[in-house]
Amino acid sequence: MKQFIAKLLLVAIIATLPLSSVRAQKQTAPETLIRNATVLTVTRGTLQNTDVLLRNGKIAAVGKNLNASANARIIDGTGKYVMPGIIDCHSHSMLDTINEGTLSVTSMVRTADVLNTTDIDLYRELAGGVTSLNLLHGSANPIGGLNTVVKVKYGRPANEFLFPGAMPGIKFALGENVKRSSTPNQPGVTRRYPNTRMGVEETIRDAFTRARDYKRTWDEYRAASKNDKNLIPPRRDLQLEPLVEILEGKRYVHAHSYIASEILMLISIADEFGFKIKTFQHVLEGYKVAKEIAAHGAGASIFADSWAYKIEAYDAIPYNAAIMTRAGVVVSMNSDSDERARRLNIEAAKAMHWGDLTEEQALKLITLNPAIQLGIQERVGSIEVGKDADIAIWNGHPFSVYSRVETTFIDGDVYFDRAQDLARRPELAKERAALEQAEPNRPRPKGESPQTPRRRPSGHEDDDIEIEKP
Amino acid sequence: MPKIRLGLLVAFALLCVNANAQRSAIDTYAITNARIVTVSGPVIERGTVVVRNGLIAAAGANVNAPPDARVIDGTGLTVYPGLIDSYTDLALPEAAPSPSPGGPPRAAPAPGPNSTQPPGLQPEVMVEDVIRPGGNEIEASRNIGITTALTSPRTGIWMGQSALINLAGETPQQMIVRSPVAMHVGFTPLRTGGYPGSLLGVFAALRQMMLDTQRYREALQIYERAPRGVRRPDTDRSLAALVPVLEGRMPVVMLANSEREISRALDLAEEFKLRLIIAGGREADRVADRLAKQKVPVLLSLNLPKRTTAAIPEADPEPLRVLRERVEAQQTAGKLAKAGVRFAFQSGSLTNMSDLLANAGKTIENGLSATDALRAFTIWPAEILGVQNQLGSIEAGKIANLTVVRGDLFDRNGRVTHVFIDGRPFDIKPAPESPKQ
Numbered sequence: 001m002k003q004f005i006a007k008l009l010l011v012a013i014i015a016t017l018p019l020s021s022v023r024a025q026k027q028t029a030p031e032t033l034i035r036n037a038t039v040l041t042v043t044r045g046t047l048q049n050t051d052v053l054l055r056n057g058k059i060a061a062v063g064k065n066l067n068a069s070a071n072a073r074i075i076d077g078t079g080k081y082v083m084p085g086i087i088d089c090h091s092h093s094m095l096d097t098i099n100e101g102t103l104s105v106t107s108m109v110r111t112a113d114v115l116n117t118t119d120i121d122l123y124r125e126l127a128g129g130v131t132s133l134n135l136l137h138g139s140a141n142p143i144g145g146l147n148t149v150v151k152v153k154y155g156r157p158a159n160e161f162l163f164p165g166a167m168p169g170i171k172f173a174l175g176e177n178v179k180r181s182s183t184p185n186q187p188g189v190t191r192r193y194p195n196t197r198m199g200v201e202e203t204i205r206d207a208f209t210r211a212r213d214y215k216r217t218w219d220e221y222r223a224a225s226k227n228d229k230n231l232i233p234p235r236r237d238l239q240l241e242p243l244v245e246i247l248e249g250k251r252y253v254h255a256h257s258y259i260a261s262e263i264l265m266l267i268s269i270a271d272e273f274g275f276k277i278k279t280f281q282h283v284l285e286g287y288k289v290a291k292e293i294a295a296h297g298a299g300a301s302i303f304a305d306s307w308a309y310k311i312e313a314y315d316a317i318p319y320n321a322a323i324m325t326r327a328g329v330v331v332s333m334n335s336d337s338d339e340r341a342r343r344l345n346i347e348a349a350k351a352m353h354w355g356d357l358t359e360e361q362a363l364k365l366i367t368l369n370p371a372i373q374l375g376i377q378e379r380v381g382s383i384e385v386g387k388d389a390d391i392a393i394w395n396g397h398p399f400s401v402y403s404r405v406e407t408t409f410i411d412g413d414v415y416f417d418r419a420q421d422l423a424r425r426p427e428l429a430k431e432r433a434a435l436e437q438a439e440p441n442r443p444r445p446k447g448e449s450p451q452t453p454r455r456r457p458s459g460h461e462d463d464d465i466e467i468e469k470p
Numbered sequence: 471m472p473k474i475r476l477g478l479l480v481a482f483a484l485l486c487v488n489a490n491a492q493r494s495a496i497d498t499y500a501i502t503n504a505r506i507v508t509v510s511g512p513v514i515e516r517g518t519v520v521v522r523n524g525l526i527a528a529a530g531a532n533v534n535a536p537p538d539a540r541v542i543d544g545t546g547l548t549v550y551p552g553l554i555d556s557y558t559d560l561a562l563p564e565a566a567p568s569p570s571p572g573g574p575p576r577a578a579p580a581p582g583p584n585s586t587q588p589p590g591l592q593p594e595v596m597v598e599d600v601i602r603p604g605g606n607e608i609e610a611s612r613n614i615g616i617t618t619a620l621t622s623p624r625t626g627i628w629m630g631q632s633a634l635i636n637l638a639g640e641t642p643q644q645m646i647v648r649s650p651v652a653m654h655v656g657f658t659p660l661r662t663g664g665y666p667g668s669l670l671g672v673f674a675a676l677r678q679m680m681l682d683t684q685r686y687r688e689a690l691q692i693y694e695r696a697p698r699g700v701r702r703p704d705t706d707r708s709l710a711a712l713v714p715v716l717e718g719r720m721p722v723v724m725l726a727n728s729e730r731e732i733s734r735a736l737d738l739a740e741e742f743k744l745r746l747i748i749a750g751g752r753e754a755d756r757v758a759d760r761l762a763k764q765k766v767p768v769l770l771s772l773n774l775p776k777r778t779t780a781a782i783p784e785a786d787p788e789p790l791r792v793l794r795e796r797v798e799a800q801q802t803a804g805k806l807a808k809a810g811v812r813f814a815f816q817s818g819s820l821t822n823m824s825d826l827l828a829n830a831g832k833t834i835e836n837g838l839s840a841t842d843a844l845r846a847f848t849i850w851p852a853e854i855l856g857v858q859n860q861l862g863s864i865e866a867g868k869i870a871n872l873t874v875v876r877g878d879l880f881d882r883n884g885r886v887t888h889v890f891i892d893g894r895p896f897d898i899k900p901a902p903e904s905p906k907q
Contacts, residue, residue: 110674114670230692238674441797444779
């Protein structure tokens with residue numbers, strides 16, 4: 001009987017727990033006024049003692065002594081810094097799987113099909129002031145899958161994550177990951193073509209040759225079917241359709257690359273077929289061919305100071321961002337890692353140390369420049385009236401290691417709030433205690449040791465490695 | 471002594487079956503003085519069910535046992551429509567054992583004859599070609615009161631076409647109630663090393679085959695309209711099998727448990743206007759609005775998650791998410807009922823079938839009405855699977871599948887005493903005493 005009462009009580013406790021309020025949830029306010037903060041606008045310098053007004057998801061005003069309506073949320077920004085939300089131009093967060101590595105050309109696969117909106121990494125990224133991500137396919141093959149540009153609307157359904165109007169993109173990859181140089185030969189297993197950089201080039205050229213033929217076949221069919229209703233249409237090929245979009249300038253190419261020669265190789269293929277590479281990703285030897293990259297009009301999305309973690313990374317230097325920036329390349333600093341994504345502010349700050357970029361140039365590496373590389377610069381990347389209210393409030397200058405994010409807004413809604421997070425913890429502890437007593441969570445009398453959750457290694461940015469998240 | 475009489479009766483019936491492999495010579499039974507839960511109408515507190523020639527001949531308070539009927543005294547017994555397990559792999563040959571970790575990939579299943587697609591992407595595979603009668607698993611299901619099951623292949627992406635079978639019969643042909651019932655899809659990549667080898671590729675492959683089917687259908691239509699002067703399209707049995715799916719004539723069952731898996735299934739079905747059924751559905755309540763709006767039913771697994779490990783002090787605490795999921799899984803059925811989502815229960819590969827009704831009981835403790843729980847085992851699966859005129863309730867003219875219980879079906883002390891399948895009584899082995907916790 002005692003047990004029964006205890007069980008009843010427990011059920012009652014669980015039933016009354018305000019689960020929805022315990023979970024991270026966006027807070028919506030029609031209007032938010034941040035008063036008297038230091039505003040890092042990125043495009044218009046640093047403004048002291050300035051107010052920022054957010055209204056209906058947009059930045060409504062930036063200036064002194066702004067007024068807000070009576071129901072506005074007022075935040076005292078004294079001593080605090082407001083900066084645009086950080087944009088990570090190379091992320092694999094929230095992807096249930098990263099590589100379709102069975103074929104050399106997998107342009108038919110779409111990262112948008114495998115989004116996991118409950119990935120806790122998203123919340124950690126919000127806590128690092130990140131508001132947008134370029135979700136890329138891995139680098140297992142020369143032509144990989146389609147990307148997805150998202151706003152980090154953690155807690156919302158997947159369709160609300162999609163960044164409206166972002167240019168569609170695709171992942172390409174060159175070099176060691178593609179030719180599988182680090183994969184040992186296994187007896188009886190045929191290695192997937194290509195195995196050399198020559199083969200990589202051939203694979204890409206072959207794919208675009210097929211795409212050109214495919215487009216011609218369809219064009220001819222469309223012309224002929226006007227007169228002949230009995231024509232059987234050509235097959236729709238999901239592998240070649242994105243490549244046709246690239247040829248037509250409707251899809252951005254984000255190309256994983258390391259060494260100078262392969263960068264030049266890809267530029268020459270692009271020239272041959274008449275399309276553009278939008279960004280070279282990683283591009284550790286970009287400083288050697290910065291002029292050529294700038295002349296092609298490509299951007300570069302890089303790490304600050306990672307090097308020698310594989311053969312093709314031996315020649316990397318930390319001045320890469322500065323040298324390419326001065327050559328006229330639009331440069332961004334990316335994470336390619338759920339761990340690094342929480343501290344991209346420090347990665348950008350390094351570019352002031354290595355190569356003397358100005359503060360504004362360094363800020364652009366994680367804000368406006370990645371926005372340009374993703375075709376979303378009209379919406380985000382700087383604090384300007386009319387842009388999306390995707391901003392973060394920091395308790396100090398974001399380039400200091402002692403600074404941290406207090407609040408992160410996306411479209412004017414709060415998706416991370418440090419004070420709220422701390423306040424929530426006792427409630428979560430209570431919820432855990434209640435849940436652990438619930439029948440399905442009680443330990444079994446006998447059993448093997450509990451499975452520890454598998455974590456992603458926090459090491460180097462080799463996105464060829466497929467890791468399943470717990 | 472109704473118990474003895476019943477035992478004798480069953481023994482006699484089985485003797486007849488053995489003597490004559492066709493049908494039992496006795497084909498008329500009457501269960502008298504029983505509580506009858508018809509599902510389609512009000513409960514009859516004391517009445518008679520007459521079974522004749524494999525069908526329910528009559529059921530009601532004022533029905534009399536025909537003179538030629540074997541009479542079962544149903545005092546203290548409750549007669550339910552035979553329970554339907556709406557997603558199983560019963561009667562299928564054993565799957566190949568899973569490969570040892572780190573070992574070579576599992577050998578591919580045997581390819582379909584002259585298929586254009588690799589195994590795992592062959593929608594033309596039909597379960598009715600491989601089912602076998604008999605076996606311990608069928609008996610285990612029957613022992614807890616299941617009389618009918620949807621059985622479907624469990625491997626691959628296009629897994630093939632399922633059949634609804636009665637859990638009795640000497641031949642596959644006798645077992646089948648309806649075939650094919652639905653096309654089955656799983657989001658598990660091929661493990662052969664070939665494409666698609668990831669979830670990314672699975673969606674691309676599904677999409678490409680739907681597009682290919684659209685073109686196949688169009689090409690055949692053009693060719694049939696004017697064969698002269700049109701180059702004959704290649705035949706393709708894989709794509710041909712998908713034509714009814716694409717035209718909405720055959721439903722597609724997609725295996726999806728988490729919120730995101732279900733959302734992806736809904737997206738794909740919307741893209742190609744498929745008639746979707748979700749199987750699994752552990753977090754279906756989170757997508758309930760969309761399921762209700764799009765009228766997508768759920769074959770809800772009663773393989774409820776529970777902690778399987780012992781408490782070890784030095785172990786990391788389990789994530790809050792996992793703790794919540796286990797508790798909330800028991801509430802899913804109740805929430806679906808409230809949201810107006812149609813669902814049917816299924817065993818979801820439970821290792822111990824005797825947990826099935828106990829787990830249904832847990833959903834009743836967590837917000838589902840006992841009436842709806844019974845419906846989710848009877849008339850709702852019948853409706854979802856398109857056999858509501860044959861099964862799912864005790865009505866004259868329907869197939870005589872009955873589950874007879876001493877006590878109440880969802881009560882811990884309830885015991886299935888016997889089942890009728892196609893009008894034939896089956897002996898029930900008493901379940902072994904479950905160990906006390």
